[in-house]
Amino acid sequence: MLADFRSALIHLNLRLSAFFLIISHLSMPASVLSYNMKQSDLTSDILIIGGGPAGLSAGAVAAELGAKVIILDDNPVVGGQLIKQTHKFFGSKSHYCGVRGIDIARILETKITHPNITMMCDASAIGYYEDNVIGVVQGEKFTKLHAPKIIFATGAAENMIAFPNNDLPGVYGAGAVQTLMNVHGIRPGRRALMVGSGNIGLIVSYQMIQAGIEVVALIEAMDRIGGYNVHAAKLQRLGVPILISHTVKYATGKDFVTGAVIVKVNKKWQPIKGTEKKLKVDMICLAVGLTPLSELLYQAGCKIVYVPDLGGNVAWHDKNMQTSIPGIYVAGDASGIEEASTAMLEGRIAGAAAYQSLKGVNLQAQEIIKLSKTELDQIRQGPFGTRPRLGKEKLSALKI
Numbered sequence: 518m519l520a521d522f523r524s525a526l527i528h529l530n531l532r533l534s535a536f537f538l539i540i541s542h543l544s545m546p547a548s549v550l551s552y553n554m555k556q557s558d559l560t561s562d563i564l565i566i567g568g569g570p571a572g573l574s575a576g577a578v579a580a581e582l583g584a585k586v587i588i589l590d591d592n593p594v595v596g597g598q599l600i601k602q603t604h605k606f607f608g609s610k611s612h613y614c615g616v617r618g619i620d621i622a623r624i625l626e627t628k629i630t631h632p633n634i635t636m637m638c639d640a641s642a643i644g645y646y647e648d649n650v651i652g653v654v655q656g657e658k659f660t661k662l663h664a665p666k667i668i669f670a671t672g673a674a675e676n677m678i679a680f681p682n683n684d685l686p687g688v689y690g691a692g693a694v695q696t697l698m699n700v701h702g703i704r705p706g707r708r709a710l711m712v713g714s715g716n717i718g719l720i721v722s723y724q725m726i727q728a729g730i731e732v733v734a735l736i737e738a739m740d741r742i743g744g745y746n747v748h749a750a751k752l753q754r755l756g757v758p759i760l761i762s763h764t765v766k767y768a769t770g771k772d773f774v775t776g777a778v779i780v781k782v783n784k785k786w787q788p789i790k791g792t793e794k795k796l797k798v799d800m801i802c803l804a805v806g807l808t809p810l811s812e813l814l815y816q817a818g819c820k821i822v823y824v825p826d827l828g829g830n831v832a833w834h835d836k837n838m839q840t841s842i843p844g845i846y847v848a849g850d851a852s853g854i855e856e857a858s859t860a861m862l863e864g865r866i867a868g869a870a871a872y873q874s875l876k877g878v879n880l881q882a883q884e885i886i887k888l889s890k891t892e893l894d895q896i897r898q899g900p901f902g903t904r905p906r907l908g909k910e911k912l913s914a915l916k917i
């Protein structure tokens with residue numbers, strides 16, 4: 518258990534180091550980044566950053582069509598978010614409905630055994646340099662990768678909310694809690710307050726109960742539950758109070774969280790005085806949305822636009838997932854927060870489109886793109902598809 522905890526901390530530390538390296542590079546002018554970067558150590562036709570459902574699907578399609586592909590991911594195993602999702606997925610049969618996320622990851626893994634694919638794990642892309650060169654840190658080693666086509670499938674980062682003491686140990690993002698529990702076998706606390714009633718908040722609350730954590734309450738600022746009723750009902754049957762129109766006012770504690778004060782909010786999400794309640798908890802878990810990871814795309818010079826329906830700043834892209842820079846593609850949550858099913862479909866489109874832009878028009882690639890677009894349209898007709906559909910329509914309407 519101690520070793521797991523250490524490895525979780527080391528992993529977190531590496532992620533933070535990579536993040537700060539990216540941030541420090543982002544503040545440099547592009548001319549500095551081009552220094553000594555003309556030669557790359559490894560080349561491929563298509564380089565894919567991110568080995569989640571989007572990146573793995575893009576790689577499988579491009580390799581099958583005949584392209585040489587490198588996929589890199591900063592985790593020790595492939596699958597992205599899926600490696601911690603122990604619940605059975607919703608959706609359609611063709612997108613693994615009823616299969617657990619961890620099992621979908623293993624299925625996708627079998628699709629990247631093609632000899633055209635080189636998979637690099639524990640490898641963080643830390644910077645984009647001119648001529649499509651990506652700087653990669655893998656352990657102690659720094660490598661430069663080059664490809665004429667790059668697909669960014671970097672996923673998303675968790676949102677935080679501002680309240681006094683939100684920097685105390687014991688305040689977590691829901692994804693971090695899921696990683697600690699389901700990947701590293703660590704129980705991060707004993708009594709939890711969950712903030713956010715979207716599917717992530719509901720599902721992670723249930724998984725906390727499975728891990729032996731008491732979920733004292735789940736609060737939601739909106740005046741309704743955000744996620745599927747079936748997940749909410751499961752929690753309510755287990756006695757978890759779901760309090761709508763509530764937010765967290767502040768956390769208590771000196772060295773770590775010892776409690777939380779929650780408060781009722783009005784329709785404008787303003788706290789209503791006198792409605793405060795104290796909860797004795799040792800962890801506060803935030804499931805308050807995700808933001809697409811667009812830093813590397815920004816660094817590459819792609820046009821970035823703010824589209825709230827897609828989760829924030831995203832690289833503008835066309836229906837073939839190509840950004841404003843020819844040869845640079847984006848797919849999955851990095852192109853707008855959605856689901857694993859849509860991430861896989863966008864990945865397939867990006868993989869086939871990148872292949873065609875490299876090798877010319879190909880009937881099989883065209884068929885993959887057509888079919889995937891039809892399936893995306895169908896998924897986005899559903900109740901949870903409205904926001905991403907509107908977001909993507911806003912992108913299409915923009916003149917770039």
Ligand SMILES: Cc1cc2nc3c(=O)[nH]c(=O)nc-3n(C[C@H](O)[C@H](O)[C@H](O)COP(=O)(O)OP(=O)(O)OC[C@H]3O[C@@H](n4cnc5c(N)ncnc54)[C@H](O)[C@@H]3O)c2cc1C
Pocket residue numbers: 566567568569570571572589590591592596597598599602605606607608640641642643670671672673692695716717720721810848849850851855856857858859860
């Ligand atoms: C609790 C929870 C429940 C969910 N339930 C469902 C569900 O039931 N059905 C459904 O369809 N979807 C579900 N989802 C959503 C789904 O998991 C995501 O939409 C999907 O994983 C997005 O895929 P992706 O490939 O775009 O990104 P990710 O899965 O996030 O993969 C991106 C990968 O890129 C890596 N990466 C990022 N930056 C770099 C870098 N610089 N260098 C190297 N690697 C990098 C990341 O570490 C990660 O491994 C759920 C999500 C959560 C959190």
